[in-house]
Amino acid sequence: MDEKNLENLKIQLQQLHNDAHEFVQSIPPTQLYSAIGVFIFTIWFFLIIRLFKRRASNTIVLTGLSGSGKTVLFYQLRDGSSHQGTVTSMEPNEETFVLHSETTKKGKVKPVHIVDVPGHSRLKPKLDEFLPHAAGIVFVVDAVEFLPNVRAASEYLYDILTKASVVKRKIPLLLLCNKVDKVTAHTKDFIRKQLEKEIDKLRASRTALSSADIANEYSLGVPGEAFAFHQCVNKISVAEASGSTGVKSAEMRARRAKFNRTDNILMYHLISSFSNYRIFMAIVYYHWQYCNLAPITYFNKSYLICYTPFFHFPISTLPISPTESSMAGISAEAAKAVHRRMFAVSRHLIPESNHTHCLGMSACSSGFDDTYHRVHGAVPAHIPPWKPAIDDSGKDFADIIYEKAVGEGIAKITINRPERRNAFRPETVKELIRAFNDARDDNSIGVIILTGKGTKAFCSGGDQALRSKDGYVDYDNFGRLNVLDLQVQIRRLPKPVIAMVAGYAVGGGHVLQMVCDLTIAADNAVFGQTGPKVGSFDAGYGASIMSRLVGPKRAREMWYMTRFYNANEAEKMGLVNTVVPLEKLEEETVKWCREILRNSPMAVRLCKAAINAADDGHAGLQQIGGDATLLFYGTEEGNEGKDAYLERRKPDFSKFPRLP
Numbered sequence: 001m002d003e004k005n006l007e008n009l010k011i012q013l014q015q016l017h018n019d020a021h022e023f024v025q026s027i028p029p030t031q032l033y034s035a036i037g038v039f040i041f042t043i044w045f046f047l048i049i050r051l052f053k054r055r056a057s058n059t060i061v062l063t064g065l066s067g068s069g070k071t072v073l074f075y076q077l078r079d080g081s082s083h084q085g086t087v088t089s090m091e092p093n094e095e096t097f098v099l100h101s102e103t104t105k106k107g108k109v110k111p112v113h114i115v116d117v118p119g120h121s122r123l124k125p126k127l128d129e130f131l132p133h134a135a136g137i138v139f140v141v142d143a144v145e146f147l148p149n150v151r152a153a154s155e156y157l158y159d160i161l162t163k164a165s166v167v168k169r170k171i172p173l174l175l176l177c178n179k180v181d182k183v184t185a186h187t188k189d190f191i192r193k194q195l196e197k198e199i200d201k202l203r204a205s206r207t208a209l210s211s212a213d214i215a216n217e218y219s220l221g222v223p224g225e226a227f228a229f230h231q232c233v234n235k236i237s238v239a240e241a242s243g244s245t246g247v248k249s250a251e252m253r254a255r256r257a258k259f260n261r262t263d264n265i266l267m268y269h270l271i272s273s274f275s276n277y278r279i280f281m282a283i284v285y286y287h288w289q290y291c292n293l294a295p296i297t298y299f300n301k302s303y304l305i306c307y308t309p310f311f312h313f314p315i316s317t318l319p320i321s322p323t324e325s326s327m328a329g330i331s332a333e334a335a336k337a338v339h340r341r342m343f344a345v346s347r348h349l350i351p352e353s354n355h356t357h358c359l360g361m362s363a364c365s366s367g368f369d370d371t372y373h374r375v376h377g378a379v380p381a382h383i384p385p386w387k388p389a390i391d392d393s394g395k396d397f398a399d400i401i402y403e404k405a406v407g408e409g410i411a412k413i414t415i416n417r418p419e420r421r422n423a424f425r426p427e428t429v430k431e432l433i434r435a436f437n438d439a440r441d442d443n444s445i446g447v448i449i450l451t452g453k454g455t456k457a458f459c460s461g462g463d464q465a466l467r468s469k470d471g472y473v474d475y476d477n478f479g480r481l482n483v484l485d486l487q488v489q490i491r492r493l494p495k496p497v498i499a500m501v502a503g504y505a506v507g508g509g510h511v512l513q514m515v516c517d518l519t520i521a522a523d524n525a526v527f528g529q530t531g532p533k534v535g536s537f538d539a540g541y542g543a544s545i546m547s548r549l550v551g552p553k554r555a556r557e558m559w560y561m562t563r564f565y566n567a568n569e570a571e572k573m574g575l576v577n578t579v580v581p582l583e584k585l586e587e588e589t590v591k592w593c594r595e596i597l598r599n600s601p602m603a604v605r606l607c608k609a610a611i612n613a614a615d616d617g618h619a620g621l622q623q624i625g626g627d628a629t630l631l632f633y634g635t636e637e638g639n640e641g642k643d644a645y646l647e648r649r650k651p652d653f654s655k656f657p658r659l660p
């Protein structure tokens, strides 16, 4: 810029200054002062707002009944340790820390304020202190000791969910079913349903109380409808964890380590609901860390739609609608891919067994839209009317219940000694043999169900109270091991036998379920051998069939260690065909029977014989050989020989082809 231009600029600026001065002089002083006042007030107002703006809370409240394992979870989250927090504390554990699972992460990781509030009823006011500041609530439930505590847990949860401080701020709540590493733990679906049922009852009883007694500030659910968590204003999700104490074996430790990861990730979801970016990072991190996949870069573009469904729907469904995807500006294809990946993540977060649910599978096998399924229609699942049955002897049964479905080819045999967890004595086995013989001989019966009375046990094996030096003794004065005859009978019976298992199937009861053709297990089922614990073993089918089903290593483990396995573990090991909620057990079993009954009885019979043939050695060959003879007797060729003999003539086999 030359000197002349500089001079011009100076003059212009001087002119501008003079004009401004003149303008200010021309404004009446009151107007001027008001404008300055408004300006200063605006600045001050924004500063105040900024100063008082509530910072997003990072407090997560861990609550639940005493003994549910909150303290152990607290320590696991803090430092990954398996703190043996068995003593019920009377003071809240309260700390702000970076979650243990995130300590190895690079970059800025925000600490979380975790408060573990003891579940003692006297400490409820403490909970009230923390709830108004909570960003999320984790309600811990003991999945093992769940049923005895269901009422108390429901009441506690009810109180939390009806508090104004919780409802108004729509604080999300995670229902964490703890100790699921224990074999007798209930599943999260079972726990959720039971809590819903109990809360439903509470709704009625609480409103019936006098107004003076009602401490609840809000009511729950929709009038006239059964209570369900999805009706709550607060988002409620359910997850499983295994922050249990006293787990000692290496296997359990390894399993727990796996669950810890799961816990942390689940906890992370909750915490991250206050930061979209972090949930996205958690998913990418999880993929990268545990699924051996590269971080998903296109998530950058679409992560907005990922987190949205996360907090509005259960993790396993994750619907991503076309509207949502178009709103996020991504193609339907990309949305599908995101959905797929999210689903893959959710499969890792939720223990695998929950996804291989049999109801889904059977729906799948009978739910195809092909000609066969159109002709046959869906397989009905209603429970048929059962009619008591007797055998040729006409004698009543004492230890079993023998029934046949009205109008259908299904027989049901129930061991009826629930007070002994359906342990069998010689009389029980004798009656079972009689009933199985009858079902075998009744050609209207195509499938037989074997089960135990009640929901606590399928069968707990031989009645140890009756064991003597030469077997089991009841009415005879000599011992028997006649359950071995029963096992052989089931194997050779030319009709499928389905074990319908609720509760314990252990010892000789477990061998019985193994010799059955198929096993449908309720989610409360427990499997295992106990023999070596009580000085017994089954070196016959109990060893060989098990080895076939689960492999020799697992079979050794089951026999040497006498551990128990829950239904999902048994399913993974190949001990059972499917696992269903307890309340669906009979429906599902009957459905399987009906699906089998649609098929050719002779084909099914030969399949059974063929599958057993090699393992059963000569007896197996005899069975399948007998079936071949049976079929041959129905042919003209077979009858030519017999007719010729009876007619005292030479048989003419020349007319029968010598097939290649």
Ligand SMILES: CC(C)(COP(=O)(O)OP(=O)(O)OC[C@H]1O[C@@H](n2cnc3c(N)ncnc32)[C@H](O)[C@@H]1OP(=O)(O)O)[C@@H](O)C(=O)NCCC(=O)NCCSC(=O)CCC(=O)c1ccccc1C(=O)O
Pocket: 419, 420, 421, 423, 456, 457, 460, 461, 462, 463, 464, 465, 471, 472, 481, 483, 484, 504, 506, 507, 508, 509, 530, 531, 534, 536, 537, 538, 539, 542
């Ligand atoms: C099944 C349990 C794990 C269930 O536990 P829980 O729910 O806590 O119930 P309990 O309180 O223990 O039991 C309630 C009630 O039932 C009685 N009971 C249960 N099982 C048996 C049984 N098998 N024999 C006798 N009594 C039983 C129990 O005593 C209680 O009665 P109360 O009067 O109320 O006290 C648990 O019950 C359990 O572990 N049971 C024992 C399981 C067991 O060890 N079974 C025997 C295995 S050996 C076997 O089955 C041999 C089979 C066989 O005949 C054979 C086959 C091939 C070759 C050889 C043989 C052979 O004979 O050895």
